[in-house]
Amino acid sequence: ETGVTQTPRHLVMGMTNKKSLKCEQHLGHNAMYWYKQSAKKPLELMFVYSLEERVENNSVPSRFSPECPNSSHLFLHLHTLQPEDSALYLCASSQESGRAGNEQFFGPGTRLTVL
Amino acid sequence: GQQVMQIPQYQHVQEGEDFTTYCNSSTTLSNIQWYKQRPGGHPVFLIQLVKSGEVKKQKRLTFQFGEAKKNSSLHITATQTTDVGTYFCAGALTGRRALTFGSGTRLQVQP
Numbered sequence A: 001e002t003g004v005t006q007t008p009r010h011l012v013m014g015m016t017n018k019k020s021l022k023c024e025q026h027l028g029h030n031a032m033y034w035y036k037q038s039a040k041k042p043l044e045l046m047f048v049y050s051l052e053e054r055v056e057n058n059s060v061p062s063r064f065s066p067e068c069p070n071s072s073h074l075f076l077h078l079h080t081l082q083p084e085d086s087a088l089y090l091c092a093s094s095q096e097s098g099r100a101g102n103e104q105f106f107g108p109g110t111r112l113t114v115l
Numbered sequence B: 001g002q003q004v005m006q007i008p009q010y011q012h013v014q015e016g017e018d019f020t021t022y023c024n025s026s027t028t029l030s031n032i033q034w035y036k037q038r039p040g041g042h043p044v045f046l047i048q049l050v051k052s053g054e055v056k057k058q059k060r061l062t063f064q065f066g067e068a069k070k071n072s073s074l075h076i077t078a079t080q081t082t083d084v085g086t087y088f089c090a091g092a093l094t095g096r097r098a099l100t101f102g103s104g105t106r107l108q109v110q111p
Helices: none
Strands: A004-007 A010-013 A018-025 A031-037 A044-050 A053-057 A064-070 A073-079 A087-094 A110-114 B004-007 B010-014 B019-025 B029-037 B044-049 B055-058 B061-065 B071-076 B085-093 B099-101 B105-110
Touching: A004 A087, A010 A018, A018 A031, A018 A087, A031 A073, A044 A064, A044 A073, A044 B099, A053 A064, B004 B085, B010 B019, B019 B029, B019 B085, B019 B105, B029 B071, B044 B055, B044 B061, B071 B085
Parallel strands: A010 A110, B010 B105
Antiparallel strands: A004 A018, A018 A073, A031 A044, A031 A087, A044 A053, A064 A073, A087 A110, B004 B019, B019 B071, B029 B044, B029 B085, B055 B061, B061 B071, B085 B099, B085 B105
């Protein structure tokens, strides 16, 4: 266990559904990340939160909406997804000290299938 | 844009053979990290290199950071079936608040 948990572990949803992915870190870190992993792009950074403020948003479609209510929790709200959004969604956390680049701890991921 | 390139994409070796994956950045990195992802698992941190020309060893794994801090390599001596997985490098690029991951090298070891 890395101290980062994700729920659900598997999710199947239709294109008209609304669902949310949850990530929780128990490491006292101050930065959290969402990644998308698929066969086409192995590890694609989606969002970065540092001290609960979104500091990076890598051209992600608006059908993905992140939320970071506190430094331990991170959500990814999903709505009107497309089949090509099917992938493994990984959450990670790290302790950043003003300059990025510290070790990231990943959760087990949510395997998302969009029908 | 700034990228971190990794080669090869895939390598299949016989158990006992050596393996090397290479990572190259278009810009200077403040540090580089390596991660391993087992099949069905998630990336797990292996090591971080910070200094120019740094070499670190972990048992059969040897990690190098180039003199110009733009490239890195991971070498595994005498591979074992437990080495199977995808190895990612991740660079800390100037001006970015997060790591930039390479595309990964998938290693398959034939017993």
